[in-house]
Amino acid sequence: MNLVFLGPPGAGKGTIAALAKERLDIPHISTGDLFRAAIKNETELGKQVKSILASGELVPDSVTVAMVRERFLLKDTDNGFILDGFPRTIAQADSLAEMKFIDHVVNFELGREEIVKRLSGRRMCKSTGRIYHIIYNPPKVEGIDDETNEPLIQREDDKEEAILNRLEVYDRQTAPLIEYYEKKGLLRNIDAKGAPESVLAQMLEAIGR
Ligand code: ADP
Secondary structure: EEEEEEEOOOOOHHHHHHHHHHHOOOEEEEEEHHHHHHHHOOOHHHHHHHHHHHOOOOOOOHHHHHHHHOOOOOOOOOOOOEEEEEOOOEEEEEEHHHHOOOEEEEEOOOHHHHHHHHHHHEEEEOOOOOOOEEEEOOOOOEEEOOOOOEEOOOOOHHHHHHHHHHHHHHHHHHHHHHHHHHOOOEEEEEEEOOOOOHHHHHHHHHHHO
């Protein structure tokens, strides 16, 4: 099953994708994670996008589409995938349509106030990408990853100025995709408020599982 997860930053796409990939046995492809891995490994791509990610702006479509195209060359995507954070612009969606057939676009709906609360409390394990929240989903020991015991970090783009910018970028560039996929009959709206397990259940129902 070929899935796209759409929704504002902080709506929980990554958290639900991490659960759903186990249930559906398909890979989770997060363009944000791919960019962060490139930055961490100091690749050419990483150097190119580092300051863009920190500011909360979007990486140019050509660069992002090329990275996704390359990811699709890996055979694990042949039986399905969850795309998280891609497409983020109409141009990216048009490119995706040329590469793959999409079964469902799950739209994670969440109010502004809740988004800001979630993003500002989000913490992450740098090496595994595992996500926590200081209040909603705290680690067993404050500031430490449950499995690797490494210190948790706050993403540069989860700091307040960048959050506001990301929301603006979302409204301007990504929100138009809601109508785009609605017109294609692919949109499945879900309420992203509530605990991950309940959002996961809604998501599975929305895609007929
Ligand atoms: P979020 O938590 O906002 O969903 P992600 O981890 O998906 O964040 O992405 C982080 C950053 O990576 C974005 O703010 C953007 O700079 C870059 N990025 C990720 N996906 C894309 C994309 N499809 N197009 C352009 N830039 C992207």
